[in-house]
Amino acid sequence: xxxxxxxxxxxxxxxxxxxxxxxxxxxxxxxxxxxxxxxxxxxxxxxxxxxxxxxxxxxxxxxxxxxxxxxxxxxxxxxxxxxxxxxxxxxxxxxxxxxxxxxxxxxxxxxxxxxxxxxxxxxxxxxxxxxxxxxxxxxxxxxxxxxxxxxxxxxxxxxxxxxxxxxxxxxxxxxxxxxxxx
Amino acid sequence: xxxxxxxxxxxxxxxxxxxxxxxxxxxxxxxxxxxxxxxxxxxxxxxxxxxxxxxxxxxxxxxxxxxxxxxxxxxxxxxxxxxxxxxxxxx
Numbered sequence: 001x002x003x004x005x006x007x008x009x010x011x012x013x014x015x016x017x018x019x020x021x022x023x024x025x026x027x028x029x030x031x032x033x034x035x036x037x038x039x040x041x042x043x044x045x046x047x048x049x050x051x052x053x054x055x056x057x058x059x060x061x062x063x064x065x066x067x068x069x070x071x072x073x074x075x076x077x078x079x080x081x082x083x084x085x086x087x088x089x090x091x092x093x094x095x096x097x098x099x100x101x102x103x104x105x106x107x108x109x110x111x112x113x114x115x116x117x118x119x120x121x122x123x124x125x126x127x128x129x130x131x132x133x134x135x136x137x138x139x140x141x142x143x144x145x146x147x148x149x150x151x152x153x154x155x156x157x158x159x160x161x162x163x164x165x166x167x168x169x170x171x172x173x174x175x176x177x178x179x180x181x182x
Numbered sequence: 183x184x185x186x187x188x189x190x191x192x193x194x195x196x197x198x199x200x201x202x203x204x205x206x207x208x209x210x211x212x213x214x215x216x217x218x219x220x221x222x223x224x225x226x227x228x229x230x231x232x233x234x235x236x237x238x239x240x241x242x243x244x245x246x247x248x249x250x251x252x253x254x255x256x257x258x259x260x261x262x263x264x265x266x267x268x269x270x271x272x273x
Binding site for chain 1: 201205237
């Protein structure tokens with residue numbers, strides 16, 4: 001899945017490609033990635049202060065969620081921003097890291113009437129070689145991506161109950177959106 | 183969206199200050215694509231361009247009805263806080 005500004009990137013056709021409406025870099029979708037999205041009207045209090053402030057709010061919820069699952073060293077990245085063609089090798093404030101390694105990526109699409117906030121959380125090991133091959137990158141880039149990232153299964157040394165985790169995140173996101181309305 | 187007088191009859195089109203709130207001072211945004219060309223007549227609120235800032239796509243809208251006189255930052259180029267993206271001649 002490519003970021004909105006990556007639509008011209010050439011791929012080798014080995015994987016289906018989708019261009020999302022939000023910014024950021026390329027993501028490899030699959031069972032290793034838990035995605036969550038929130039759509040809110042531009043009139044919502046969270047949309048008053050721009051994407052950087054919204055990303056921090058979104059990241060704080062994800063960070064609290066991961067800590068509650070036992071990843072106690074999860075922390076919200078404070079900056080500076082780092083651009084990269086691969087989402088998980090870049091950084092913006094609000095994304096979630098464990099040490100120096102990224103576990104949650106965030107991207108947004110602000111439209112006239114709505115704001116879309118999206119996240120991807122690495123749940124299990126990612127076959128980065130597929131992403132690199134598809135986008136014509138050198139195989140060693142996959143090793144670099146693996147070193148820059150970490151997944152929940154690796155953090156906890158055991159598989160993750162994705163359904164239960166997703167339910168918990170959904171509950172926290174709903175509560176967070178409602179709290180900002182008060 | 184902000185408007186500043188550039189010439190007597192023109193206004194500058196820029197990404198509004200609220201979009202930059204909390205963003206690193208030195209950070210830049212990218213013009214992803216222009217949806218209009220120079221000479222296009224637009225209504226107030228029309229989306230003129232899509233830009234990317236801190237992994238968010240944002241719309242740049244026309245502050246008033248008028249004609250897009252000049253595009254100052256082409257698609258694919260970066261721009262800074264308060265930098266004008268285009269010049270609009272109001273009706």
